[in-house]
Amino acid sequence: MNRRIRIAVIEMDRDRARLIADGLRAAGHTEITILPDDTSLARRLGELNPDIVLIDVENPSRDMLEELALASGPLERPVAMFVGRSDGATTRAAIEAGLSAYVVDGLREERFQPIIDVAIARFHMVARIRDELETTRAALAERKTIDQAKGLIMKARGLPEEEAYALLRKTAMDQGRKVAEVARALIIASDLLR
Amino acid sequence: MRLRRVQCGFIPLADCAPLVVAREFGFAAGEGIDLVLGREPSWSALRDRMALGHYDVAHMLSPVPVAMSMGLGGLHRRIDALMVLSVNGNVIGTSPAIAARMRANGATETARAETIGRALIAAADGRLRIGVPFPFSMHAELLYYWLNALGLAAPRDLVIRAVPPQRMAEAMALGEIDAFCVGEPWGSIAVERGVAELVLPGCAIWRFAPEKVLAARHEWVETQPETVAALMRALWRAARWLADETNRAIASEILARPGYVDVPAEILERALTRRLAFTQTGALRDVPGLLEFFAGAATFPWHSQAVWIASRLAQRAGSDPAEAARIARQCFRADLYRANLAPIGADIPLDCEKPEGELAAPRAIRSSRGHLTLGPDAFFDHRVFDPADQI
Numbered sequence: 001m002n003r004r005i006r007i008a009v010i011e012m013d014r015d016r017a018r019l020i021a022d023g024l025r026a027a028g029h030t031e032i033t034i035l036p037d038d039t040s041l042a043r044r045l046g047e048l049n050p051d052i053v054l055i056d057v058e059n060p061s062r063d064m065l066e067e068l069a070l071a072s073g074p075l076e077r078p079v080a081m082f083v084g085r086s087d088g089a090t091t092r093a094a095i096e097a098g099l100s101a102y103v104v105d106g107l108r109e110e111r112f113q114p115i116i117d118v119a120i121a122r123f124h125m126v127a128r129i130r131d132e133l134e135t136t137r138a139a140l141a142e143r144k145t146i147d148q149a150k151g152l153i154m155k156a157r158g159l160p161e162e163e164a165y166a167l168l169r170k171t172a173m174d175q176g177r178k179v180a181e182v183a184r185a186l187i188i189a190s191d192l193l194r
Numbered sequence: 195m196r197l198r199r200v201q202c203g204f205i206p207l208a209d210c211a212p213l214v215v216a217r218e219f220g221f222a223a224g225e226g227i228d229l230v231l232g233r234e235p236s237w238s239a240l241r242d243r244m245a246l247g248h249y250d251v252a253h254m255l256s257p258v259p260v261a262m263s264m265g266l267g268g269l270h271r272r273i274d275a276l277m278v279l280s281v282n283g284n285v286i287g288t289s290p291a292i293a294a295r296m297r298a299n300g301a302t303e304t305a306r307a308e309t310i311g312r313a314l315i316a317a318a319d320g321r322l323r324i325g326v327p328f329p330f331s332m333h334a335e336l337l338y339y340w341l342n343a344l345g346l347a348a349p350r351d352l353v354i355r356a357v358p359p360q361r362m363a364e365a366m367a368l369g370e371i372d373a374f375c376v377g378e379p380w381g382s383i384a385v386e387r388g389v390a391e392l393v394l395p396g397c398a399i400w401r402f403a404p405e406k407v408l409a410a411r412h413e414w415v416e417t418q419p420e421t422v423a424a425l426m427r428a429l430w431r432a433a434r435w436l437a438d439e440t441n442r443a444i445a446s447e448i449l450a451r452p453g454y455v456d457v458p459a460e461i462l463e464r465a466l467t468r469r470l471a472f473t474q475t476g477a478l479r480d481v482p483g484l485l486e487f488f489a490g491a492a493t494f495p496w497h498s499q500a501v502w503i504a505s506r507l508a509q510r511a512g513s514d515p516a517e518a519a520r521i522a523r524q525c526f527r528a529d530l531y532r533a534n535l536a537p538i539g540a541d542i543p544l545d546c547e548k549p550e551g552e553l554a555a556p557r558a559i560r561s562s563r564g565h566l567t568l569g570p571d572a573f574f575d576h577r578v579f580d581p582a583d584q585i
Contacts (some may be wrong), residue, residue, distance in 0.1 A: 063357075095242065
């Protein structure tokens, strides 16, 4: 079979989906369909009849895909779960990257292996970006809390900003706690005393 | 004493109770086991992680070890069921609109499973579509059994589709499925939200159906006999603790925690105390047999139960029933149950098999200590399954 391989990527988040699809396109694959992961999924997969389905390992919709692996399922060609067909190393790499892949029975390994490799790399990238985003968000939230606490101290004790911050930091060090924790406690206390 | 670590995956359901109880109430620690519980978002993920060795053991749907050992589904591995973790526990529900139509067709509160089945068939527009959490499940088997007996053939008249329980309500609202079969607390959650009404508990189809088992890779079981023995003893004690009605309320409090099922204790308590609200405004009704962990030799992995599952799977897959029965008997480890639990005084059936569906009332059976009584286990159509026929 020499026609292009049809790849379905199941992903609700558009940025994630785009990242994965871009990686696959850069590797020369053009038959890529991004499917939202809602209840129409089974029907749309049946219509699309892809050779490979990529989905996040944590997605509960994976259970809907299990039917693809049944010979008597709605699709004509049974789709095998990737884990059952390939060697242990690639399988583990996929799961570590958070990727679950379903490959149609009969597709030769040299045809799907490169796609899985690209997908693994992209899933890792997505995971890194998501972690960075989470760290940034947490850091921003912490900054806001500390700023708010600083403001409270400045107002209550008539101190300039740097001294207010120094006071927060000293209190944190004396108590063996993080500055953000002390700031949060101060905000809660001040709410109670208002 | 250094504890032996055992990694165990589970899905957040009322019937993961024996595992949680074994950890939280010291039954595992008492056997020298550090039972580490890992919550998974799907049956696929749990199955894969167990097959790959990330988990040593898993909370698993009873047909899955049989199916995997038979080579059905995407992953062919020899998986053993060490013991049964729970019996029954599923409920069948539908949208309030369809439930109303069913009532008009005779599906009253006291109606039998056959009447309710006919009412459901009549209330659906054409082909009946029902959602289950996973293709290999007692949910699917009960539905096939029930509706096949009432004359529906799949896929012509009946489609059983895997839908994640969190999506069942949405799928019904969009008209993609007509009804669902799920494990508690999902049924009660849907009722509380006003998006569904319950029409039948699964135990009305088969009064004593093995629902979840303790599954493990066969190679792991064979190379870790002491750990397996200790773990089985711990879980047997946890199940016995759960048999005490006064412990059920405490269990719901623990299960309700964010790290476990993460659902209000009051909802979980329904399944654990066998009292369900079938409608949003309805009173709680007693449902005898709704969910069982210990009584009536519930934890014993009967070969006949495995053979029943395998024969149903083989029938639909077109595989050799005799070979399926052989694999099933190897899969349910009654041998390990005897070896590991007799020393702590468990009362164990002398036989590995029994006719399934024979008992309309409790019956005393031959057991190692002579005190075992089996509870009713009838099928709704009163047929009896004899595993000896499958050889």
